[in-house]
Amino acid sequence: LKFAITKSQRQHTAMRVALLFAAAAADYTWPRRENKGPQAIFGASPSDPTAPGPGPNGLAKTPPMGWMSWEIFRCETDCEAHPDSCINDKLYEQMADHMAADGYRQAGYNQVSIDDCWANITGRVNGTMVPDTTRFPKGMKAVGDHLHARGVLFGTYSDEGTKTCGGYPGSKGYEQQDAETFASWGVDYLKLDGCYNDKPGFVTGYPAMGTALQGTKRNITYSCSWPAYLGDDETSKPFAAMVDAGCNSWRNWADIQCSWGSLSSIIEHWGKYGEYLAKYAGPGRWHDMDMLLIGNNCVTLEEEKTQMAIWAISASPLIMGNDLRNVSEASKAVLLNKDAIAVSQDKLGKMGFRLNATSTATQVWGRLLSNGDVAVALYNAAGRPTPPIPVAPCPSWTKTTGGYVEACGGAEGNIGSFQNLTVEQAQASCCENSLCAGFDYNRESKAGYYKGNQKCGVTTNSKYDGYSKPSQIPAGAASVTVNFADVGLQGAVSVYDIWAGKSLGTFHGSYTAESVGLHASAFVRLSEVSEVVV
16 A cells, blocks of 8 residues: 555665755744744745655545635634634534525535634643543534534644644644544544744655555545645645645645635735646645635636636635525625536536736636536736826825725835824825825834735725825726636637626627726626537
């Protein structure tokens, strides 16, 4: 058996990997939760060493679908002060109840996953990982039994480090024992994070857990956070090694936050690297763009639709990060849209990507489906093109009170910072800079960031105001066109509107979605049709 690696082989591999990384270890510090993507303290290289793993486990033939607690509930452990939002058995059991009762399970969302902060923070008991007994008094098997009784799979969380990102016991050195413990609880899915470890630890630890999980003989889908801690450049990350480690999906990049700026930066990252990433995606192995914000009221309904469309086209897992007790009917309709889910779960398992070679204001994303159809998102990323950023004089500014207009591009959207300036001084500095489209301003500290664009919507924060050069605010709706030849179709093509659930007719050569709102996406399914010649 491929996963029957001897103890001496593992020890030899670990020693070899550690020696190869020794030079880089001199200035090493442990990664924390925020050290992902652009803030990673490690990079990756095609020449990095690898270690043997168990190989694919045969699971997750389509991208996993479900719910996870982190995005909304984080690490809230004070159940007395926050009884409805703390990390305890009640929370996960209620989510499973809603998943079964509200149509989510029937639509394909079949898993409830615990994230960080569930364990006994003081440590293991006789070497065994145990939950916090106050918040999980019946134990984790009881939680799993509750979920399974409702037809919902049981997901949990650990970390391939000495501690989890939240400071709870990690699985480094305990992979075999933890895998057996999780299996005894009835766990069906494990997310393994990467805090408090290093590159040599990733190389040997993730395969070790994959081997241990497969050794339990229980079907446990394995989600690895390994590549998220290796920086921005997706072309240098060891995806083949992750497949060999038994990973079914992996978090590639920065954590999603509840804002359009964060969501759009992830879309842009996949736009840049999607065609390369598609080579490593397929049944049993998926690139995870992070949780769905849909239902959280932190982005608009049209932005929620854009996330659903691009996640489906990119074959990303659809893991909801909301409170299922408080989802609006409009957002629920997006999550339960059967045609969007059909794109996500298409059995061909071919990942789609952005067809535009570079980032543009309007974009076309496409994915080939198993019957030859093509799913297409026509995405208005930035409205009609904005003119060049003007410089002095700046006779007027567009002010946002109690928040500011965010720049697209994540941290790269900021072009500089300032401290101890008045609003007038910050305006003067930005006005003279041809790269500065606006800035945020903390009224208390008199500090802020200069922005390279003003295209990612308003971030609400009562401590801040925002100031934008008026011409840099995106100008609304735009038309977006897909040329059928660009997606491999010819002749007559039927266009089906996924959001409206109806046919839009038959077209030749191209299809144009008119008046697509800012940050919105038309989502269509294209099918070649035979024309009868009379």
